[in-house]
Amino acid sequence: MKEVGFSYLDELNAVQRQAVTALDGPVMVIAGPGSGKTRVLTYRIVHLLNNNVPPYQILALTFTNKAARELKHRIEDVAGGNANKIWAGTFHSLFARILRVEAHRLDYPNDFTIYDTDDSKSLINEIIKTMGLDKKAYNSGAVRSRISSAKSNLITPKMYAVNEEMQSYDRMNRRPMLFKIYEAYVNKCKRAGAMDFDDLLLQMFRLLYQNPDNIRSKYQEQFKYVLVDEFQDTNFLQYEILKLLVIYENSANNICIVGDDAQSIYSFRGATIENILQFTHDFPETQTYKLEQNYRSTEHIVAAANEVINYNKKQIQKKIWTEKDGGQRIKIIKAMTDNEEGRRVADTIVEQKNRFHLSSNEIAILYRTNAQSRVFEEHLRRFNIPYKIYGGLSFYSRKEIKDLIAYMRLSVNEKDDEALKRVINYPKRGIGTSTIEKIRQLADDNEVSMWECLSQIKFSARAATSVGKFVQLIKTCQEKAKTETAYAVAVYISKNSGIVTGFKSEGTIEAQNRVENINALLDGVQEWVEDDVLEEGEEATSKKGLAEFLQTISLMTDQDDSEKEQTEAVTLMSVHAAKGLEYKSVFVVGLEENLFPSYMALSSPEQLDEERRLFYVAITRAEQYLTLTHSNSRYQFGQMRFNDPSRFLEEIPDANVEASISIHRQKDVIGTPKKLQGMFKPLAKTRALAMDPKDFKPNAMKDLKPGMRIIHLKFGEGKIKDIDDRNVATIIFNKLTENPEKRIMLQYAKLQIIE
């Protein structure tokens, strides 16, 4: 471990230090906004390591990849190399990792497919259709979320069928057959060797609960220290899993949860605050620490936030305070139209940039719904202010990408019916709906996957050749997938499936874009295959095959991409997306009744409280300048609507608000609209090479010895510090300022000895 010259404990305030050093037994940390939550979590783990807890005994769970990554990086910064052995990641990714090893005990293949939301919906649609149900009443999205919430509450299809509460709710919504859909859905996923996102949790629960081969104690013994970030966002099922891991005879109950009930904004997704309240009941000896000092915002902002959240009755009492006295008061802008709102926000941004010397990436515009972004885009463009938008269609949800990935999935798991349906006739190869329907019917009757039926059906002569060709294509891919790298198979698919050829013959710009996207995916696969750097937690034995590639991307979203963070631009995003972030200047826009709070929430006090917490999250993102805007009228659903100012505006004390300024008419500034948003965002990160590849002659693995100076194609010069028994070298690259130490897998490494 890296020597720590200073004591990291000195960087903490009294409460933070207590929360960090109370290592034994259950601990609950209630962390207000800007109170150094991640710092506490980081240092607590570092403190565990310094107290000789082996890193692999630490399980740190987060909700997003981004949070997980940040946590790992910060631990690495303080503790150095050992950090990568910590089990830190999202609930879903870590459980998926465990299930890749244990799934066979639950009668799943270990290389099970992960169905994303689209796969689930399409499967549900198919079930609805075959059951002959009304598509309008049985909206696939609604059905999916019912099933999801059933799973998250450990209600099996059988229990669902006899659960009076669920049943009466469904009858009320004219969906009495939902329990049947649920049953069929579960069976079909199972048959396809597929788990949906909820299954990653549910099957993990089953594994521990049913305890085949006494597997539970294996993980109880492994994870001696459990930490959970954003605990207020956990659902019932997640908490049940945590309890199975932590509660057992003679357990030390070393579980630490960090969260803030006031920032719980995901109840619509099944998160329940009850878990926080329940925690102290389940663990009576819990030590509770409240982090109440806010290091982020100035006094007016903190005061307003405190006042607003007080309107919510049900909450853990705490008083957030700051040492940053005074500062700017909150500015409220009243506009007549949504267009004027956009213009005045852009005006104010220009003004702030000049007066306070803010750079664009210190500014964010936060809205309740993504649809609101357009007006702000238009006006920012007029001023030539660069901006970046979060949300919207991600790279992986593009059709052409999903199609190509479907081929890959099928090559790894032929039972994957969703993938099969996607590509059996894409590109068109003459396998029409009637043929597909025949296959599906037979699969249903025999309760097997569609793939298994392909060889048994007597097709018409024309269909038979088409099906035969398709089967041959997939079989070739399967063979290749066994021996070759993911990149080789991906290239084979793109060349031989006909997808790219089809686009090229189209010749439109649209098609051209799609080809570029596919190329970007291929580049991404190649980069992944050639990447010889071990990520934190990655095993040195990991192969570079298709199955492994699919595993790494199945739980990835490109929401979390670092390129966006570095560009100098104003951020536009929904309030939900802004959670955990901070900006010098924040604009919360569209503060009107029916919009924020949303009209969907007006009827229930619970949902209104959640809207208020959402508003609380929004205003506490601001460090120094907070501007709130509302408009008299705006276009909603294609109609002009008139909304009153939001009730939340009235809840802000006058003392914290800037005296209202008269509305000054502003002449429109005409600027050249500049295209700032590239439609296409390549997956591959381009990194400058350290030297010309032509001059580069990598040495064989056996020649590499510790102490040697080497050159790496990407990272440049470095010194081999150590090579372990798995041929993983620890190399220090002096050019890299952050994390100069990298773990390099020598079997894939491109290293040239220089002395």
Added chain:
DNA sequence: GTAGTCACTATTTGA
């Protein structure tokens, strides 16, 4: 198999 038309709906979003 596909293009064109019509009807419908409309938060937030992680993995």
Added chain:
DNA sequence: TAGTGACTAC
């Protein structure tokens, strides 16, 4: 308004 999905007609 805008985007999607389903149905119809060729």
